[in-house]
Amino acid sequence: MQTETLTFDPRVLREDFPILQRQVHGNPLVYLDSAASAQRPRQVIDREREVGQTLHANVHRSAHTLANETTAAFERTRDRVASWINATRREEVVFTRGTTEALNIVARCWAEQNVGRGDRIVLTRMEHHANLVPWIRLAKSHGIELAYIDYDSEYRLDFESLEKSLTPNTKLVAVAHASNVLGTVNPIREIAERAHAIGAKVVVDGAQAAPHLPVDMQDLDVDFYAFSAHKMCGPTGVGVLYGKYDLLDAMEPWMTGGEMIQHVSWFDVSYAGLPHKFEAGTPHIAGVIAFHKALDYLDSIGMEAIAAHERELSAYALEKLGALPFLTLYGPPDADNRTAVFSFNVHGVYPDDIAQMLDADGIAVRTGHHCAQPLVEAFGCSSTVRASAYLYNTTDDIDALADSLQRVYSLFAA
Ligand code: C6P
Numbered sequence: 001m002q003t004e005t006l007t008f009d010p011r012v013l014r015e016d017f018p019i020l021q022r023q024v025h026g027n028p029l030v031y032l033d034s035a036a037s038a039q040r041p042r043q044v045i046d047r048e049r050e051v052g053q054t055l056h057a058n059v060h061r062s063a064h065t066l067a068n069e070t071t072a073a074f075e076r077t078r079d080r081v082a083s084w085i086n087a088t089r090r091e092e093v094v095f096t097r098g099t100t101e102a103l104n105i106v107a108r109c110w111a112e113q114n115v116g117r118g119d120r121i122v123l124t125r126m127e128h129h130a131n132l133v134p135w136i137r138l139a140k141s142h143g144i145e146l147a148y149i150d151y152d153s154e155y156r157l158d159f160e161s162l163e164k165s166l167t168p169n170t171k172l173v174a175v176a177h178a179s180n181v182l183g184t185v186n187p188i189r190e191i192a193e194r195a196h197a198i199g200a201k202v203v204v205d206g207a208q209a210a211p212h213l214p215v216d217m218q219d220l221d222v223d224f225y226a227f228s229a230h231k232m233c234g235p236t237g238v239g240v241l242y243g244k245y246d247l248l249d250a251m252e253p254w255m256t257g258g259e260m261i262q263h264v265s266w267f268d269v270s271y272a273g274l275p276h277k278f279e280a281g282t283p284h285i286a287g288v289i290a291f292h293k294a295l296d297y298l299d300s301i302g303m304e305a306i307a308a309h310e311r312e313l314s315a316y317a318l319e320k321l322g323a324l325p326f327l328t329l330y331g332p333p334d335a336d337n338r339t340a341v342f343s344f345n346v347h348g349v350y351p352d353d354i355a356q357m358l359d360a361d362g363i364a365v366r367t368g369h370h371c372a373q374p375l376v377e378a379f380g381c382s383s384t385v386r387a388s389a390y391l392y393n394t395t396d397d398i399d400a401l402a403d404s405l406q407r408v409y410s411l412f413a414a
Helices: 010-016 042-054 065-084 099-114 133-142 159-165 188-197 245-250 285-301 303-322 351-360 373-378 395-413
Strands: 093-096 120-124 145-149 170-176 201-205 224-228 239-243 261-264 269-271 327-330 341-346 366-368 384-388
Touching: 042 285, 065 093, 065 285, 093 099, 099 133, 099 170, 099 201, 099 224, 099 239, 120 133, 120 159, 133 145, 145 159, 159 188, 170 188, 188 201, 239 245, 285 303, 303 327, 303 341, 303 395, 341 351, 341 395, 351 366, 351 384, 351 395
Parallel strands: 120 145, 120 170, 170 201, 201 224
Antiparallel strands: 093 239, 224 239, 261 269, 327 341, 341 384, 366 384
16 A cells, blocks of 8 residues: 555555455456445455454443443544544534435434525535435425426536525525446535525535545534445444534434433433434444544545546546446546546446446456436436446456446347
């Protein structure tokens, strides 16, 4: 691994990822499914094992040495996350099971109390179900109006549509920082400025952005931001809800039970302060502690360098895949403000058949509606193939994908 350079060699870095050395069906693994879950470097895998072997105890409870050391390591991850996203205070970082849980906390604990009948919630047409279903459910149960910001012919947010959607009754704008289907990166700071100008709050689904771009809460000035560790070289079952301190502080808790209380009597309860009010029960301790290593790993390469690498890879992939005449690509046609996610269909071939044949060549991609069903149905289909790259992918992987697609198509055309 190289440190603190603006560029890095993904071929060297791949050696940190044991799984990338394995074969699938006799072929070297070409992993192009990082938008679903990214692979983990040895440093993260080892740390999780080390926690199990030397540190395991519950957190914030007992006072013996193991418990104290585990709690300290757990809380060090909170400090690491807070500085990584440039939060104002460490208490603004709540550990969750993932982005889905984090967004549901905002819907249940902030929006249910602050958005009501006749109010409007503004979404985009490129939301993942995690930032769609909670709002649809809330809208149906509370008489709230939903409005959608359209995308333009290049799959980027249409600012005219955004301006039109922001009516005086808008209380919340819920938007993905990056689309898991299109790769589009949305201009969050500008959206937050416009939303705040009419007094609306902003919640951002950062699941597909935090792994790929520098994210800075004070710069973006959003009210809530959610992301998952497993998409950024960390363990599964760990996520983060960032919220501005005063908003989180005023919110009702999410789950109730152990560790989120200040005092309980037979008939009453007072809640703990932030962030523990939102962390009932025993968390994924080893996962949170190992997440620290994932952030160290990403930082050692540099988020700017990762973004630059993915930009280069995107430019290469867009040219290479764009040259295949039997392919329809869904997503921005250029590499700027875009992540390395490529959704497409091959004319006349079912996505699942394509994925199966790519898998036979050792190439891992995802098919389906990608938990963004209305968006994929708007393309006029029910499913696409999606290849998604990350810091360890190279142009060789894109070449392997393009070659394999060419073979698949020739076979079906014949
Ligand atoms: N998208 C994909 O293959 P969780 O499962 O809670 O860690 O993340 C949910 C989520 C929320 N928002 C976006 C934009 C996402 O992409 C995801 C997860 C995976 O696209 C699995 S469906």
